[in-house]
Amino acid sequence: MDTLLIPCWRRAEFLHHTIDNLVKTGDLSSVHIVIKPDLQHETEITTVIDRWKDQLPSWEIASAIPSKHRDTKQSLNLLSGYIYAAKQSTGIVFMVEEDVMVGRDFFKFHRALHQKEPGLFCSLSVKNTNRPTGKKGSSSEYYLSHGDFCSLGVAFKSSVILDQIAPHLNDDYLAHPEAYCKANFPQSTLHRSMVEQDGLIRRIQEAQDKPTAYPYQPRAFHAGWYGYNRQKYVTGSLQQRIDRVGATIYNRDAMRRAALKPEYFADSEPQPLELDQWETLIHKPL
Numbered sequence: 001m002d003t004l005l006i007p008c009w010r011r012a013e014f015l016h017h018t019i020d021n022l023v024k025t026g027d028l029s030s031v032h033i034v035i036k037p038d039l040q041h042e043t044e045i046t047t048v049i050d051r052w053k054d055q056l057p058s059w060e061i062a063s064a065i066p067s068k069h070r071d072t073k074q075s076l077n078l079l080s081g082y083i084y085a086a087k088q089s090t091g092i093v094f095m096v097e098e099d100v101m102v103g104r105d106f107f108k109f110h111r112a113l114h115q116k117e118p119g120l121f122c123s124l125s126v127k128n129t130n131r132p133t134g135k136k137g138s139s140s141e142y143y144l145s146h147g148d149f150c151s152l153g154v155a156f157k158s159s160v161i162l163d164q165i166a167p168h169l170n171d172d173y174l175a176h177p178e179a180y181c182k183a184n185f186p187q188s189t190l191h192r193s194m195v196e197q198d199g200l201i202r203r204i205q206e207a208q209d210k211p212t213a214y215p216y217q218p219r220a221f222h223a224g225w226y227g228y229n230r231q232k233y234v235t236g237s238l239q240q241r242i243d244r245v246g247a248t249i250y251n252r253d254a255m256r257r258a259a260l261k262p263e264y265f266a267d268s269e270p271q272p273l274e275l276d277q278w279e280t281l282i283h284k285p286l
Contacts, residue, residue: 001058002111003085003158004028007036007078008098011227012044013234013241015098017249019052021273022096027107032088033059036081038074039067044238072174075197078151079169086161093161095154099224100126101249102153103273105139106219110155112281113142113213121160121210125153125219129267130202133286137216140278143286144211147189149202153220164204173200216284221271223249225259 004022008015022028033056037045041064053059065080067073078095085093092114096102103109106125113123123142130148137143156165173180177195181188185203194202205212225248226233234241248254250270259265 001088001090002031002092002094002107003089004031004033004094004096005036005078005081005085006033006096006098007038007081008041008045009038009074010042010045011098011224011233012042012048012238013245014224014227015045016048016051016242017223017245018096018098018100018102019048019056021101021103022106023052023055024273025102025104025106028055029057031058031094031107034062034081034085034088035059036062036077036084037064038077039064047238067174069174072177072196075177075200076169076174078197079165079200082156082161083166083169086156086158086166089158091158093156093158095151095156096220097152097224099222099227100153100220101223101273102220103218103271103275105275105278106153109215109219109281114155114157116281116283117144117211117213119210120157121164121205121208121212122149122154122156123213124148124150125155125215126150126221127218127269127271128214135216135286137284138278138282139215139217139275140280141216141282141284142213143216143284144213145286146211147202147206148212148214149198149205151198151201152222160210164208165201168200168204217275218271219275222268223255223270225249225255225264225268230264231260 067076129150181195188203256265
């Protein structure tokens with residue numbers, strides 16, 4: 001069985017919508033879900049999970065690992081979650097953070113892509129935020145890339161996580177991530193400050209030959225206009241916040257107004273969650 005990792009922390013209102021869209025794929029019966037709340041997570045996270053648990057065929061809550069290092073606390077939770085999920089997977093590990101909204105063919109797309117391209121480092125489902133291409137393609141078309149990774153709607157073969165990522169989750173990295181990345185990836189083109197889990201994984205991909213794959217038409221989008229490294233959280237009851245998020249994230253104008261900064265909207269622009277039907281994926285080079 002494949003596994004799905006859902007890291008979460010303090011935005012239960014986003015988690016509600018994330019799970020709602022995952023349920024709407026109709027494919028959760030073939031996935032074991034690992035929900036990974038970080039340390040000091042809000043109790044409302046478990047409230048939301050309780051609301052949805054009857055619609056999640058196979059799931060568990062995995063405990064967070066105590067962190068000795070404040071700066072890499074979030075990276076520890078996510079990377080340890082990847083490893084935990086990979087050890088339980090017989091195939092693919094999907095990762096959807098608490099503010100990523102997936103399309104209806106999310107699982108179908110990634111499975112078909114990994115079957116067609118068995119040598120992938122990973123497949124992504126959002127638009128390429130590292131290197132916008134400006135190229136258009138149909139819902140059945142994808143492209144291969146190098147040096148491009150973002151921690152949004154990802155799918156790895158479990159072997160890639162265990163063989164290539166897991167060895168880097170060690171105390172040297174957690175204690176001194178910048179020095180660790182500089183010593184272990186001296187040829188990297190990334191800025192030295194990009195050393196959280198996504199920067200580490202991007203360096204791992206950058207250093208070897210396995211490509212990433214992106215769809216021309218995204219299968220997900222990052223809806224989190226507030227939270228970690230962004231503006232402060234909204235207030236109100238849990239249901240009020242769920243309603244506000246729902247009234248905002250699927251509407252381009254509302255998201256543009258809420259995002260405050262143009263770059264936030266560029267990364268979080270809503271995408272269609274229902275695309276044209278397709279049967280076979282086609283590699284269309286950039």
